[in-house]
Amino acid sequence: MEPEYEGSEGPGWWILGVLTVSLVLGLVMLLMVGCQPQVPAIRDAKDVPAQPEELPFASMPKIQADQLSMVTADGTYRVILDFPESPPENREFQVSGTAFESSGPVADEVKVVFDAGMPHHGHGLALEVETTRKSGGGFVTPGVRFHMKGRWLLTVDIKDGPHLERARAWVRVR
Amino acid sequence: MGNRVGCCNSGRGTGIHMLRCLLAKLRSGTVLLISVLLISGAVLSTGPAVASVQKGPDPISVEELERWGQFRGEQEWSIPPAAICGLLNGGYAVILIDGTLEIRRSGESLFDSVQRFTLKIAGQPTCMLQLTENRFLVGTDRGQLFSCDVKNESSPVEWAPPTGSWKPVALAHRGSNSQVLVVDQLHGQILELNSESGKTLQSWTGFIDPTAVTEAGKSIYVTDRGWQRLIPCVDGEESGRFEEALGDHGAAPGLLAGPGGCAAISGRWIFVSDTDNHRVQIFGTHGIALHHWGLHALLPRESSGRLHYPTGLVYDAESRVVIVLEISESRVQYFGARDAESRPDPAELWARVDLISHYGKHWAIDRGARGFLLAVLEPDSERVVVLDRRSETPVEIDEVGGHGSRAALFRTPSGIDFLNRSGFQRFVVADRGNRRLQMFEVRRRPEARVIRESWITALVRSVDLGELANTIPEWKSPAPLRPGALACLDSGIIGVIDDSSARVLLLNDRFQPMGVLGGSGSLQRPVAIAADGDGFLIADAGARQISRWRLDGSSKQIDLSAVSQQPDGKMEAIPAGVARHPDGTVIWTDSLKGRLFRTDSSGATQQILGAKIPEEASDTRTGERELFNPGSLQIAADGSIWVVDFGNHRGVVIEKNGNVRHFGSGSYLPAAQSEPKPESAPGGES
Incomplete structure (x- = not known):
């Protein structure tokens, strides 16, 4: 036995009608707005609001594909990690990234250390890696190899003088 | 006699006569010859051991080394011993924490001949060495080294430190040149001093937490619980040869956990107290671990070969026995080699591969409104264990650390406390060996299921206190920092005891320096600290006092006069822990006699x-x-009191209603002691 609703008339035609009318109205309103005169390019000084202080991490670019964003626990540093969407299993690859403090990329003297491990298995990377600093807040860690599938914890330690802060992120190797 | 001589001198030259003459000569020398043979035989048959001990390079063969570990006896004291040394003419000496020196030599039986002396030295002894028959060198916790004549009441003579200050914690003779070796824990260095004048001849640096020194062959060997190794030093060099060090942190044979003593018995073999593994290991200078013995006590206070945190070692060549000091048990045990034919005791055969871990002397509970966490330092395994404390027996939900210098690892965690904050709870850990603080966040909500998850504790930040001190003029000190116990105020101010300068460093919750308390002798040996409103309570084991410190640097002693006093005016208790109860009283522990006290503002004290x-x-x-x-x-928010019963490897909780409960190592719980043992009489208790 067929369900009752399968034989009844649907509400399709009147819904389509309402949508069409809405679209037309929307287009007309957009055209009207576009024809308004432009705001003058130069305004009086009194009209110019005070220049707001630069927002924290304003210089930080947006995250792209194959990138990962990490933040230290108290938000002092942010890190953009160039990291594949699907990290390879048991194959060496290079991890690079950029570390930022609120005013911009970290200074060249700041040390950055990338590492990874599987805490619930009680181990880290099978081969220890070494991170090299680059200018502009950059860093690169060659020879990263996830030797088994599962959840890996990535850590980036940022050490400025005596102080160190850690950012963490989880990834899955399939 | 005369005939024989005349015969030989007659001058007649026949062959027969010459033969007779020769035989006569032989007869006359026979008595002398036999005498020589008999004496030689007697020496060879009765004294080979003595001869080889004193002259040979290796008094104990490798084959015999592997039979070492047989229990030969023990000696206990009612007052804890502080240090041990060997005697020049055989036997050993122990100095107790009250300055009593006890000399023990073998008489009719092993070390049964006893002499006692009282040394008039300030502070608590830390190490000792016999210089001459009646003169001993004694180090103290106040950073002094005294030469004391036990037969003379005259004041001890102080040997001045070479650089203004030091903390001698171990001493040894250097057999090759008759000089004295001193372990200076304050600067992490080994000094060689002239044995008569005390003048420094040479030194080796680079040590983190050196505990003992000995000489084997041409090298000096140092045990260091920061490096967790046995480190050689060579004449003419300025630092230890760390790249040639023996061991590493661990429990398998050849690895070490908190090595606390060493004694070379020859140019090649070194006995090492593997303190936190509760065993003695024998290393060759070639780097191979040859043998070990020892097993953690299965029952509380058990001896008979079971070891509990062995530290000082003395090899007595005369009796061919090694004497092992166990400060925590107030005793020594004697060990020798068993006969090749006899079967070894299980304690000699035990080969551990995993670190045994116990509660250390410090722990912390979170202060959130729904507080549920307990974080415990376990220096044996260099980690912090995080537990959910809401059940009768707290449940381990995570751990963090391990041995090392990288972020989130430790080299002897020495202090811990929770910050008071909303959200995920955070605790701060002091790391003595790495001279740093680390802050961790436990990403677990109270309503979460109580299961173990190995990733919930995350490192937030750390600070290298040594590096930080270089930038703060008021933090600078002649000796490297040595962070100990710590406490966090509700305002976020963190107070960390600096053992090396007997002061408290203040930081905020971002680890920025905020100031310093104490110093200049106002504290002697602070061992515990607790938040107390806008200030700190500090337990000083050296002065045997508890004081309250405000952040402006002013302090006031807590009146503990109700506790019995010693003849010298010191309190007959050593404070080891302190906290302010919500009812306003001060709760504190006494490590000397194993007590817990409550003292109110009037000084009234209740045990x-x-x-x-x-x-x-x-x-x-x-x-x-x-x-x-x-x-x-x-003290928990509900007023319950949480005490680390360190010597019993357990936690003790006194609930609001006065009930007492325990958790921790099974054999140390009261219930285990009330269970009848198979060999005991029916209904009997141990």
Whole structure:
């Protein structure tokens, strides 16, 4: 036995009608707005609001594909990690990234250390890696190899003088 | 006689005559010859061991080394011993924490001949060495080294430190040149001093937490619980040869956990107290671990070959026995080699591969409104264990650390406390060996299921205190920092005891320096610290006092005069932990006699736990209301008191209603002691 609703008339035609009318109205309103005169390019000084202080991490670019964003626990540093969407299993690859403090990329003297491990298995990377600093807040860690599938914890330690802060992120190797 | 001589001198030259002459000569020399042979035989048959001990390079063969570990006896004291040394003419000497020196030599039986002396030195002894028959060198916790004549009442003569200050914690003779070796823990260095004048001849640096020194062959060997290794030093060099060090942190044979003593018995073999592995290991200078013996006590206070935190070692060549000091048990045990034919005791055969871990002397509980966490330092395995404390027996939900210098690892965690904050709870850990603080966040909400998850504790930040001190003029000190216990105020101010300068460093919750308390002798040996409103309570084991410090640097002593005093005016208790109860009283532990006290503002003091008189104490000291060498304590928001009963490897909680409960190592719980043992009489208790 067929369900009752399968034989009844649907509400399709009147819904389509309402949508069409809405679209037309929307287009007309957009055209009207576009024809308004432009705001003058130069305004009086009194009209110019005070220049707001630069927002924290304003210089930080947006995250792209194959990138990962990490933040230290108290938000002092942010890190953009160039990291594949699907990290390879048991194959060496290079991890690079950029570390930022609120005013911009970290200074060249700041040390950055990338590492990874599987805490619930009680181990880290099978081969220890070494991170090299680059200018502009950059860093690169060659020879990263996830030797088994599962959840890996990535850590980036940022050490400025005596102080160190850690950012963490989880990834899955399939 | 005359005929024989005349015959030989007659001058007749026949062959027969010459033969007779020769025989006569032989007869006359026979008596002398036999005498020589008999004496040689007697020496060879009765004294090979003595001869080889004193002259040969290796008094004990490798084959015999592997039979070492047989229990030969023990000696206990009612007052804890502080240090041990060998005697020049055989036997050993022990100095107790009250300055009593006890000399023990073998008479009719092993070390049964006893002499006692009282040394008039300030502070608590840390190490000792016999210089001459009656003169001993004694180091103290106040950073002094005294030459004391035991037969003369005259004041001890102080040997001045070479650089203004030091903390001698171990001493040894250097056999090759008759000089004295000193372990200076304050600067992490080994000094070689002239044995008569005390003048420094050479030194080796680079040590983190050196504990003992000995000479084997041409090298000096140093045990270091920061490096967790046995490190050689060579004449003419400025630092130890760390790249040639023996061992590493661990429990398998050849690895070490908190090495606390060493004694070379020849140019090649070194006995090492593997303190936190509760065993003695024998290393060759070639780097191979040859043998070990020792097994953690299966029952509280058990000896008979079972070891509990062995430290100092003395090899007595005369009796061919090694004497092992166990400060925590107030005793020494004697060990020798068993006969090749006899079967070894299980304690000699035990080969451990995993670190045994116990509660250390410090722990912390979170202060959130829904507080549920307990974080415990476990220096044996260099980690912090995080537990959910809401059940009768707290449940381990995570751990963090391990041995090392990288972020989130430790080299002897020495202090811990929770910050007071909303959201995920955070605790701060002091790391003595790495000279740093680390802050961790436990990403677990109270309503979460109580299961173990190995990733919930995350490192937030750390600070290198040594590096930070270089930038703060008021933090600079002649000796490297040595962070100990710590406490966090509700305002976020963190107070960290600096053992090396007996002061408290203040930081905010971002680890920025905020100031310093104490110093300049106002504290002697601070061992515990607790938040107390806008200030700190500090327990000073050296001065045997508790004081309250405000952040402006002013302080006021807590009146502990109600506790019995010694003849020298010192309190007959050593404070080891302190906390302020919500009712306003000060709760504190006494590590000397295993007691817990409550002192109010008028000085009235009530004993909460521990035996009131020695006769009350049980043999095992594990009764329901007993403590053995307790450490720090914490007060929960509900007023319950949480005490680390360090010597019993357990936690003791006094609930609001006065009930006492215990958790921790099974054999140390009161219930275990009340269970009838198979060999005991029906209904009998241990």
